[in-house]
Structures are given as structure tokens and as C-alpha cells.
Amino acid sequence: MAEHHHGPAKGLSRWLFTTNHKDIGTMYLWFSFAMFILGGFFAMVVRAELFQPGMQLVEPAFFNQMTTLHGLIMVFGAIMPSFVGLANWLIPMMIGAPDMALPRMNNWSFWILPPTFLLLASTLFMEGGAPNFGWTFYAPLSTTYAPPSVTFFIFSVHVLGLSSIMGSINIIATVMNMRAPGMTYMKMPLFVWTWLITAFLLVAVMPVLAGAVTMMLMDIHFGTSFFSAAGGGDPVLFQHVFWFFGHPEVYIIILPAFGVVSQIIPAFSRKPLFGYDSMVYATASIAFLSFIVWAHHMYTVGMPVAGELFFMYATMLIAVPTGVKVFNWVTTMWRGALSFETPMLFCIGFLVLFTIGGFTGLMLSIAPADFQYHDSYFVVAHFHYVMVAGAVFSMTAAVYFWLPKWCGRMYNEAMGKTHFWISFIGFNLTFFPQHFVGLAGMPRRIPDYALQFADFNMMSSIGAFIYGASQILFLYNVIATIVSGKPVSDPKVWEGAEGLEWTVPTPAPYHTFETPPKIDPEHVHS
Amino acid sequence: MIRFSANPTVDTVTKLVAVAVAMFAFVFVVMVPLYNVLCDALGINGKTSGEAYTAVPAAIDESRLVTVQFVATNNEGMPWDFGPSTTSMKVHPGAVNDTVFHARNPLPRAMVAQAIPSISPARAAEYFHKTECFCFNQQPLDGESSAEMPLQFIVDQELPRDIRTITLSYTIFDVTDMAGGPLAAR
Numbered sequence: 241m242a243e244h245h246h247g248p249a250k251g252l253s254r255w256l257f258t259t260n261h262k263d264i265g266t267m268y269l270w271f272s273f274a275m276f277i278l279g280g281f282f283a284m285v286v287r288a289e290l291f292q293p294g295m296q297l298v299e300p301a302f303f304n305q306m307t308t309l310h311g312l313i314m315v316f317g318a319i320m321p322s323f324v325g326l327a328n329w330l331i332p333m334m335i336g337a338p339d340m341a342l343p344r345m346n347n348w349s350f351w352i353l354p355p356t357f358l359l360l361a362s363t364l365f366m367e368g369g370a371p372n373f374g375w376t377f378y379a380p381l382s383t384t385y386a387p388p389s390v391t392f393f394i395f396s397v398h399v400l401g402l403s404s405i406m407g408s409i410n411i412i413a414t415v416m417n418m419r420a421p422g423m424t425y426m427k428m429p430l431f432v433w434t435w436l437i438t439a440f441l442l443v444a445v446m447p448v449l450a451g452a453v454t455m456m457l458m459d460i461h462f463g464t465s466f467f468s469a470a471g472g473g474d475p476v477l478f479q480h481v482f483w484f485f486g487h488p489e490v491y492i493i494i495l496p497a498f499g500v501v502s503q504i505i506p507a508f509s510r511k512p513l514f515g516y517d518s519m520v521y522a523t524a525s526i527a528f529l530s531f532i533v534w535a536h537h538m539y540t541v542g543m544p545v546a547g548e549l550f551f552m553y554a555t556m557l558i559a560v561p562t563g564v565k566v567f568n569w570v571t572t573m574w575r576g577a578l579s580f581e582t583p584m585l586f587c588i589g590f591l592v593l594f595t596i597g598g599f600t601g602l603m604l605s606i607a608p609a610d611f612q613y614h615d616s617y618f619v620v621a622h623f624h625y626v627m628v629a630g631a632v633f634s635m636t637a638a639v640y641f642w643l644p645k646w647c648g649r650m651y652n653e654a655m656g657k658t659h660f661w662i663s664f665i666g667f668n669l670t671f672f673p674q675h676f677v678g679l680a681g682m683p684r685r686i687p688d689y690a691l692q693f694a695d696f697n698m699m700s701s702i703g704a705f706i707y708g709a710s711q712i713l714f715l716y717n718v719i720a721t722i723v724s725g726k727p728v729s730d731p732k733v734w735e736g737a738e739g740l741e742w743t744v745p746t747p748a749p750y751h752t753f754e755t756p757p758k759i760d761p762e763h764v765h766s
Numbered sequence: 767m768i769r770f771s772a773n774p775t776v777d778t779v780t781k782l783v784a785v786a787v788a789m790f791a792f793v794f795v796v797m798v799p800l801y802n803v804l805c806d807a808l809g810i811n812g813k814t815s816g817e818a819y820t821a822v823p824a825a826i827d828e829s830r831l832v833t834v835q836f837v838a839t840n841n842e843g844m845p846w847d848f849g850p851s852t853t854s855m856k857v858h859p860g861a862v863n864d865t866v867f868h869a870r871n872p873l874p875r876a877m878v879a880q881a882i883p884s885i886s887p888a889r890a891a892e893y894f895h896k897t898e899c900f901c902f903n904q905q906p907l908d909g910e911s912s913a914e915m916p917l918q919f920i921v922d923q924e925l926p927r928d929i930r931t932i933t934l935s936y937t938i939f940d941v942t943d944m945a946g947g948p949l950a951a952r
Binding site for chain 1: 774775778779782783785786787789790792793794797798801802805808810812813841880882888889937939940941944
């Protein structure tokens with residue numbers, strides 16, 4: 241028996257060769273935080289240049305590389321891997337499984353990521369510079385007019401797509417086959433549900449992204465004309481293929497965030513989640529609808545009116561299941577015994593700001609109005625409200641919520657709350673004014689702007705520096721907790737926490753649920 | 767439900783890998799051809815049919831005149847002088863009309879060009895029929911020489927009555943490097 245209960249290997253080989261879901265989850269989380277800092281640094285360059293009108297710090301060509309790499313790294317390097325890390329840590333513990341279904345593939349899907357992003361970042365030092373065509377890499381900007389480094393970009397997209405597909409297959413295989421006896425689908429914690437649906441989205445659309453970049457590769461190097469009008473192709477085709485991937489991608493980013501919030505709000509409201517079943521169905525509806533709304537990103541390409549109307553109404557329909565979710569979270573808090581620890585603060589921040597982002601999304605969905613908003617800072621404000629205040633805030637909440645469980649030490653609550661308030665103020669100072677400059681006509685992706693936008697841009701830049709700096713406080717708090725935080729030994733950590741992950745000892749042992757737990761058949765869900 | 771393996775994990779993974787591979791193939795075998803078919807059929811993006819129209823005998827609608835405007839654009843880096851001989855014509859729907867575009871290659875070397883048409887408003891694309899067009903083929907031109915390139919078209923009698931002006935725009939691309947055959951070898 242003794243060798244079955246061995247702990248982690250010593251030294252570097254523990255991390256290189258590990259097949260343990262907790263180790264891999266930890267690596268994903270640290271890697272995504274490193275990428276968050278890198279992508280954030282690029283955003284600081286962008287905001288520093290936009291601090292005042294005129295050209296101050298960087299060349300326009302370099303500015304474009306910064307906006308492009310910021311977007312790519314934040315989406316593919318920071319947000320997506322962070323949720324995969326969370327899934328690795330939590331899904332086996334939440335469904336009573338000893339590990340992920342495919343532990344070796346799990347190791348591989350993590351370890352191909354760091355070299356991929358190293359490759360992507362190395363394009364900055366290549367002749368012609370890094371990709372400069374925006375994170376959406378529209379052809380022909382990314383084919384005919386792209387810098388030579390585009391080939392490295394294409395290869396890195398291929399590899400990170402492969403990593404995502406492997407990660408999702410692993411999650412689906414785990415959830416479908418490794419649940420403890422009695423853990424039926426409708427008893428799974430909502431985080432597991434949202435990730436299961438997200439994983440299906442990933443398996444369906446990451447190959448489409450791979451197809452899009454493969455067509456670019458063939459146009460650039462092998463003489464095909466998928467996107468080149470001269471050879472009978474069509475640049476607009478690129479936008480259709482890209483957004484057929486791109487819109488489900490938006491939900492790939494936000495659905496796990498919904499799952500996190502659905503775990504944390506009940507814990508600090510000391511009430512079960514309101515409307516569990518409707519949450520599951522709403523998540524599935526959002527996932528389904530995400531496949532039939534892609535062209536709302538491209539109203540201005542010249543679609544037939546019938547097309548504009550279809551995509552407009554389909555898009556608006558998404559507000560219904562999303563509204564159900566927001567209603568359920570608010571109702572969960574209603575008459576709850578609320579307390580406002582840091583994870584709860586970030587969740588309430590999420591709820592308020594994500595709803596604002598949802599409303600601006602509804603504005604953007606109106607096809608005739610979108611002609612004014614298209615490619616303006618209003619769009620930038622909208623998607624940062626859903627990406628940052630949606631995905632990043634909930635991810636931050638998750639770290640504060642589960643960190644004591646992971647390392648057996650409590651973070652500094654005062655520092656956590658300070659982090660929240662600085663983030664909240666910094667975030668809103670950055671992005672709220674961007675609604676105004678966007679409506680007034682400031683286009684996105686420009687290094688210089690008209691004088692009348694100067695004040696709001698200066699506010700935005702100051703807010704961005706504040707938000708950026710608050711992440712250093714977060715990093716310090718996390719490290720200080722791991723190194724010297726106050727020890728916690730209560731398995732539940734939080735008074736209102738429910739779920740299997742809170743039944744194992746704190747800190748969570750290296751191996752959990754080697755024998756499946758007993759699920760109370762009366763217990764509805766956690 | 768088909769099972770690929772007695773081991774449920776292997777079974778799940780096999781199915782999911784199949785889905786991923788199928789979605790990759792979907793882009794090439796469904797999305798791209800479907801997009802082209804839809805654009806052709808519905809005239810999306812003002813695309814006109816790439817094939818010659820066979821005229822069907824039909825009455826000429828003399829009750830109205832439609833203005834057809836011609837626009838020519840050189841794609842970036844294309845040195846040819848390229849343009850319509852007349853910039854605007856008034857035509858009856860159903861009538862066969864002829865016009866020519868002129869092209870001159872000012873460079874000392876032979877080149878190949880491809881003209882890509884587009885109709886505005888896009889709604890008119892399906893009512894604009896070309897029975898003969900230089901845009902159906904790549905156009906080679908020797909160095910420092912000129913050519914007249916013919917275009918024959920019919921505006922369909924079914925053209926909605928609210929459309930009074932149709933603009934036919936050609937963008938000319940340098941495809942010398944892409945063109946197969948002896949020119950590319952030179």
C-alpha cells in the first residue's frame with residue numbers, strides 16, 4: 241500500500257513529468273498569470289502611448305504589434321489557460337474522481353503551451369516585427385500585407401488549438417466517465433456543468449480556427465486564393481470563418497466564469513443556488529445560440545437585409561438565457577445571510593460590471609445602430625467589460641476562494657479587499673470613459689487621436705495604470721499566503737461552502753478520492 | 767449509440783477526436799464551397815456569376831431605362847492604364863449591350879491581369895447578366911502594348927423597378943506570378 245500513497249517527486253522532474261491534476265492545474269494557473277502580466281504589460285504600452293494625443297513613445301507599427309499581442313496573449317494565453325487550470329484542480333475534486341481521465345495527455349496539453357507562447361512572443365524580435373493585424377487577424381491584412389513572422393503566428397495558433405482540444409477532450413472524458421457513484425449529471429456543481437459545455441464548444445470550434453489559419457498559411461505559401469480576390473477568393477470569407485470560431489470563443493471564455501460565480505455567490509449568501517436547473521439549461525442555450533450569431537461582428541461588410549435581421553434577432557435572443565442567469569444570481573443573494581469576503585466582492589463586481597457589458601452588447605447587436613459603433617472604442621469598452629470584469633474578475637474571485645483549500649493557508653483579507661477596490665476603481669476608470677469616446681467617434685487600434693478625446697483618454701490611461709498596479713498587490717498576496725499565510729485546517733474553510741472539494745482535508749492532499757466518496761442521495765446539488 | 771471501445775474513456779475520446787477532425791474538414795468541404803455557392807446564388811457582396819450567361823429570348827422592356835455606370839480600379843501595385851471607354855450607358859432591360867474597356871501595359875515586360883467584377887447595389891447582382899466578359903479569363907498583354915477588352919451584358923427584365931442605376935466596378939489585379947503557362951516561366 242505504501243507506494244500507492246507516494247507524494248510528489250522532488251525537484252524539477254515533479255513538474256516536467258507530473259500527471260497529477262493538482263500539479264498540472266497549478267502550472268496552468270501560474271503560466272496564465274505570467275501571460276496575464278505579459279499581456280498587461282503590452283496594454284500598458286498601448287495606454288502610455290494614448291495618454292496624450294500625438295506620437296510620444298512608440299512607432300505606429302510597434303503600437304499595432306502591441307494591440308495585437310495584447311489581445312492574442314490575453315485571450316489564448318491568460319484567460320483560457322487560467323480556466324483550464326481551475327478545471328484541472330477542481331473538476332476531479334468536485335465530482336469525486338481521483339484524477340483526470342487522461343493524465344498523460346493532460347501533462348502534454350500543458351507543456352506544449354509555454355514553448356508556443358515563447359514562439360509567439362519571439363516574433364517581436366524578428367525582422368518586420370510581430371503580427372500587427374489585430375487579434376482578429378483579418379485577411380488580407382494578415383496574408384498579403386502581413387510581416388514574415390505571420391508564419392510563426394500561424395504555427396503557434398495551431399499548437400495552442402491542439403492544446404485546447406486535448407484539454408477539452410480530457411475534461412469531457414473525465415466528467416462523463418469518472419463521476420463518483422451517485423453523482424448524476426443534475427447533481428454536478430455548476431462549475432462542472434459550465435466547463436462540460438465549454439469543452440464541447442472548444443472541440444467544435446478550435447478546429448475551425450485551425451482551418452482559418454491553415455487557409456492563411458496556404459494563401460501565403462502555397463499559392464491558393466481562399467482570401468485573395470485576384471484568384472477568385474474572397475476576403476469576407478475569412479471573417480465568416482473567423483467569427484464562426486470567434487463567437488463561440490466568447491462563450492468559451494465566459495461560461496467557466498459563470499460556473500465560478502455560481503459556486504461562490506451561494507457560499508457567501510449561505511443559501512443554495514437559486515434555479516439550478518434553469519442555470520444548466522440557460523448555459524446549454526447560450527452555447528447553442530453561440531453558433532448562429534457570428535455575423536453580428538460583421539454587420540458592415542454588406543450583408544443582405546434578411547441576414548442582418550436574422551443575426552440581430554438571434555443575438556438579442558441570447559440576452560434571455562443570460563438574463564435568467566443574472567436573475568438567479570441576484571435571487572440567490574436575496575434574503576441571504578450575506579458576508580463580503582474578497583471572493584464575494586469580486587463576484588458582486590462581476591455581476592454589476594458584466595451586466596453593464598451585457599447591455600452594451602445588446603446595443604451593439606442592433607444592426608442599424610452598430611454602423612455607428614463598429615470598430616470604435618465603444619466596442620473596446622464593451623468587450624473589456626465582459627472579458628476583464630467578466631472572466632478576469634471571476635478568475636480572481638476563484639483564486640481567493642479556493643487558494644486556502646489548495647495551500648492550507650489563508651490570504652490576507654484586508655489586502656484582498658484593497659485589491660478588489662483598487663481593481664474595481666481602476667477598471668471602471670479605464671473602460672467607462674471609452675464608451676463616451678467610442679460614441680463620439682474614436683476608432684480602435686489607432687496610436688493617435690483627435691484632440692477632443694484627450695481628457696477621456698488620459699483618464700483611461702490613469703485607470704489602466706491603477707488596474708495594472710493592483711495586480712502586483714494580488715501577486716504579492718498570493719505568494720505571501722503560500723509562503724507564510726495563517727494556516728487553515730477546517731476542511732470547509734468557508735462557513736457556507738458546499739461541495740465535495742470541501743470534504744477533503746485542508747490543504748488538499750496530493751491524491752484525493754482514491755476511493756469514490758458516498759454521495760447523499762437526498763442532497764440535491766452543491 | 768455506437769460504442770468504439772469497451773473502455774468508456776477510450777470510447778468518449780474516440781468520438782471527440784472524430785468530432786474535432788470533422789470540424790476541421792467542415793471548414794474546407796462545407797464552409798468554403800457553401801459560401802461561394804451562396805454568394806453566387808444570392809449576389810452577396812455584389813458578386814456576379816463567373817460564367818457566361820446564355821441569353822434567353824425575351825422581350826425588351828422599352829418602358830424604362832436603367833443607367834449602367836462603369837468604374838475601374840487598379841489594385842495596389844498594378845501599373846496598367848485600365849478603364850471603360852464610356853463611363854455610363856442608358857439601357858433597356860432585356861436588350862443586349864456592348865461596350866469595351868481599354869487596357870495598356872506601360873511596362874517593358876509581358877504581364878497577366880485578372881479583373882474582378884462587383885455590382886452595386888448588391889441586390890442588382892443577380893439581374894445583371896454578362897454574355898461576354900474579359901473578366902472570365904486572365905488577360906495577358908505584351909510589354910508596352912494596349913488592348914480593347916469587350917464586355918457584353920443584358921440587364922434582366924425582372925430587375926426591381928426601384929433600381930434605376932447599376933454600378934459595375936472592376937478591380938484589376940496583377941496575377942503574372944500566379945498565372946500558369948509560358949508567361950509565368952518568363
